[in-house]
Every structure is written in structure tokens, then in C-alpha cells.
Amino acid sequence: MTELIVDDKAIVFIKAELKRADSPAARLFVTGGGCCQHLDIAAVEKEVARDIKHVKDGVTFHVEKYLDDNTFSLEITFDEKREVLSATINYKSCK
Amino acid sequence: MIGISKLYCGTVEPSDALRYGRDSSKLPSHLLQFAKDKKPVVVWNMGRRCNLKCIHCYAQSRDIEYEDELTTQQGKELIDDLAQFGSPVILFSGGEPTMRKDLPELAMYARDKGMRAVISTNGTLIDEKMAKVLKDIGLSYVGVSLDGMRETNDKFRGVPGAFNAALQGMRNCKKEGIKVGLRFTINKKNAQDIPAIFDLLEEEGIPRVCFYHLVYAGRGSKLVEEDLSHEESRRVVDLIMDKTKEMHNKGFPMEVLTVDNHCDGPYVYFRLLEEDPERAAEVYELLMMNQGNSTGIGIGCVSWDGSVHADQFWRHYSFGNVKERPFSEIWMDTSDELMAGLKDRKALIKANADRCAKCKWLEICNANFRVRAEAIYDNVWADDPACYLTKEEIGYDEVREE
Secondary structure (H helix, E strand, O other): OEEEEHHHHHHHHHHHHHHHHOEEEHHHEEEOOOHHOOOEEEEEOOOOOOOOEEEOOOOEEOOOHHHHHHHEEEEEEEEEEOEEEEEEEEEEEOO | EOOOOHOOOOOOHHHHHHOOOOOOOOOOOOOOOHHOOOEEEEEEEEOOOOOOOOOOOOOOOOOOOOOEEEEHHHHHHHHHHHHHHHEEEEEEEOOOOOOOOHHHHHHHHHHHHOEEEEEEEEOOOHHHHHHHHHHHEEEEEEEEEOOOHHHHHHHHHOOOHHHHHHHHHHHHHHHHHEEEOOOEEEEOOOOHHHHHHHHHHHHHHHOEEHHHHHHHEEEOOOOOOOOHHHHHHHHHHHHHHHHHHHHHHHHOOOEEEEEEEOHHHHHHHHHHHHHHHHHHHHHHHHHHHHHOOOEOOOEEEEEEOEEEEOOOOOOOOOEOOOOOOOOHHHOOOOHHHHHHHOOOOHHHHHHHHOOOHHHHOHHHHHOOOHHHHHHHHHOOOOOOOOOOOOOHHOOOOOOOOO
């Protein structure tokens, strides 16, 4: 992945979540599969199996390797109306 | 849900890219939720009517008009509530969801509200016109059920020609560039067809399949008689791993998942311990990230009449009805003992179960399917009878510090 984009409000939200969970980092990964496949985030102590590390505005993100390998960028924004994080994945095209 | 291809072969199919290419503006966004805020994927059995007569149908659907189904307006109110609540995915199911004329309107409405909309269908009614409609809706995924090759499937489905029609439905979806996958429920009468199913997927260029273990629900369910023995289940999971690897090595990496039996995770781990210990250690970490069975937590169900269930197999127990209270309110109401227990079940398992109480994989499987325990032992918190791991594999006799 060439770029992890996280907007300012999302950074504030994630920092607060990590502080509450007393965790040093967030992990981004694909969960479920088939019809239920979606992106997930978790507060973690450390990376898991071949994760790729990104640091954004003081927050450490461990991105699942296969997600990282197959994306150009991942953009995380904060939806103020619903007070939730939202992510858009810009995948590399699949050969 | 256990990602066999992800765990065993170390591959993740970048599936959305098949459909959207590099145009990220067309990509549906994902909600990102930390554990404490996590909201369920919701299966909405939007209509009970179905054109097939499957012998194992949990909805016992027929091709007739049913009364008391949620109206289009009530469906939109449900979607409004789910979107506001933060449910990441809505799965339109049935009966046969394409028999509801307002499916496109409701699916598009869900998508416009920021949810990922997917459908589970028998595929037989997806002609070219319907495939175009599904494409225009912007569905994230269409899962088509086939429970065997032609003869086996049509016997299960109760309608001759169902196999051919479902296959044509998948081809029509593929032609429109819709992400499509196959769903296969494993039982005694169709397990022998699994190798041929892999061949079919390769021939058709469909790189995605979910194998469902059988879930028998309700006291006195006869469905258990159709389930595999533990030894047969182990052989089938081995076969699925073998075929997944074979496809991977042939240059046709598929997304292969098994669903509804979380002991598949440790079973994959045991096999990797013998074949590739380094990868096994990674898989152990990945399994620890998986929160196991999420009935009543990460997955929920709304029936055609608006009843809310812990998942689609708990149809015999309703927590309330969305016609009277919003789903979000019903889902968070832990005054119901079953809802409270499913959300925080470990103490109940320790107090009621035998193998599950002593199992070292409890954190990974979250005690598997409670509805199967109820069906066989008349105790929701007893052992899941479908767990095929041996006493040695679950560390039954190991002494552990609590």
C-alpha cells in the first residue's frame, strides 16, 4: 500500500479508543468472507503474522499483509453524524 | 467462519477489485468499529416465498403468498435503524429474495444509507435482466446456493432443472461483473460431490465458495440425522484443504471458507503444525484475533414478519419484533436471558458444558453453535455436538490455571 490516509477527526477518535483500551496500536484487517466480508479494526498490543506497519500522526497501524499488498491506498474518515469510522479501500486491479 | 484459503494457503482474494477495478469512487465504504462498538451483520429474511422446495429449508418456504411480511415502508424503517445503529452489512435472504419485487428498491436504499448490501439467493431466477438490475443496485455480493452437482442438487431442491438454472444465474451475474460466490451446505448425501464442485468452480471461473456445516435447530430436530459423523467431518475438511491447495498451486487461487463450525480453525492449525510449523504459529495468532461464534453478537436476523432472532437458526426464539421496537433497541436489551447469555457466554459454558468447559480453544471458537447444543441436549449452554476435535486436541485432561 502506498498510502494510508486518516483524517484528523478519525485520528482523534482512534487515539481515544487506543487510550481507553490501553493499547499501543490499531490493526486493520479483512474479516468474514463471502457475503459477510468487511474491513475491521482492533486495538492490539503488537502486530500479527506479517502485518505491515504504518505510522500516521503518532498512531501506529498494523495492516494485514494481504490487504496492504492489494491496495493502493486506504482512507479512513470520521462520520460525524453517526460518530463512526468509515473506510474506503482503493484496491489494485486484479490480474 | 474460517478462511481456509487465508489460513491454509496464506492468500486473500482482493475480491472487490474484480468488480470495481481502480475506480475507488464506486467502492462501497466499510464501517470500522472497535470491539466495544461492534454492531451485527444482519440477515433479513425479507420474504418467505420461494420457487424451490428444498428439503432442508430452515424457513420451510413454499411458492405461495405469505401474510404479515414487512412492507416496503417497514423495510425502509428497518434499514434506517440498522444504518443509524452501525450494522456494517445487510444480507437480503428469504425464502427467495428475488421474488420480492421491492428487492432492488430496498437494496439500493440500504446502499444509499452507507451499508454494504448483499443477497443470498438460489440463483434460479437471475436471468440477464435481473442480473442487470442487481448490477445497477450496486450489490456488493451475490451468494448462490448449490448443494451438490446436478442430480444431488435437484433432489435437495425438489425441482428438476434447479442446478442448470442456478448455474445460469451465476453466469449472468458474472457477465455483469457482479462478485458472485457459491454456498454449499455439507451433509451425508452431498459430501461426495465436493471435488466436482471445485472442478465446476474452476471451469466457470468462480473463485469463491463457502462450505456450510449443518446446523440443526430446535428440540427434537431430525436434521441431525443428515449430519456427518465426526470422522467424516474431519475427512471433508481435509478434502477442502487439499482441493484449496490444489487450486492455489494450479494458479486459480480461490477464496474458500467453511462456516458454522469453529473447530475447523484449530483443525487447520493442527494440520499446519505437521506441514509448516512456522505458518502454524502465524495461523495461531490469526485465530486468536478471530472471536469465534458471534451469534447474538456479530450476526443477527430479522424474519419476514419482523421477528428478531439471534441468527437465522434461532427462528424458534424471538427477542421481539421490529414492528413494535427498533432492531437496535431489541438487540441491546440484555434483560432477555438468552440475549445476555449469548453476548457473554463463557461463565454459562463453564457451568453447564463438559468438553467445551474444559477446551483450550474456547477463546477461539466462543463455544461454537449454541443452537446445536439446545437441539441435542435441550441445554443451550451444553457442548456443541458437532465439534469433532478429540479430547486430546482440546486439552480435555490438561490442568490449566484459571
